[in-house]
Amino acid sequence: MTHPRSAFDPAASSLAGDVAPDVMAELLSVRSSIDNIDATLVYLLAERFKATQRVGHLKAEHDLPAGDPQREAAQIARLRMLAEEAQLDPAFAEKFLNFIISEVIQHHQAISESRRPSSADGHPLSQDTAEGRDERA
Numbered sequence: 001m002t003h004p005r006s007a008f009d010p011a012a013s014s015l016a017g018d019v020a021p022d023v024m025a026e027l028l029s030v031r032s033s034i035d036n037i038d039a040t041l042v043y044l045l046a047e048r049f050k051a052t053q054r055v056g057h058l059k060a061e062h063d064l065p066a067g068d069p070q071r072e073a074a075q076i077a078r079l080r081m082l083a084e085e086a087q088l089d090p091a092f093a094e095k096f097l098n099f100i101i102s103e104v105i106q107h108h109q110a111i112s113e114s115r116r117p118s119s120a121d122g123h124p125l126s127q128d129t130a131e132g133r134d135e136r137a
């Protein structure tokens with residue numbers, strides 16, 4: 001593996017020379033929680049993208065549009081409410097969801113493009129399985 005997990009140095013810091021040892025110890029302790037949270041975020045996002053990939057295939061298979069504005073409006077309203085409850089800035093929650101959704105929509109469009117017989121790669125059917133599903137998407 002090019003980037004083994006052990007390559008991560010939890011003590012990496014540009015502050016090392018400027019901070020008293022007890023302050024550094026506290027900083028490292030809080031950072032260890034931040035590292036756990038960030039790892040969880042990566043796993044959660046990976047699961048979300050696995051789910052949206054399934055939606056992307058379903059939509060492409062049934063010629064449905066990539067975006068669903070009414071669904072998005074409902075999701076945003078709900079997440080803003082949850083954010084307020086959790087003392088998270090609702091504007092940030094909305095921006096974050098929009099950021100993820102716009103990436104999802106690009107993935108949906110790529111899935112749909114890759115299934116199109118007239119796709120620009122010039123090998124319209126070579127990537128399709130017998131069922132017409134692109135296994136790479």
Ligand SMILES: O=C(O)C(=O)C[C@]1(C(=O)O)C=C[C@@H](O)C=C1
Binds near residue numbers: 066100105
């Ligand atoms: O639920 C869908 O229809 C999706 O495509 C997923 C999703 C999302 O990421 O939550 C993405 C795009 C749509 O506009 C709405 C929601």
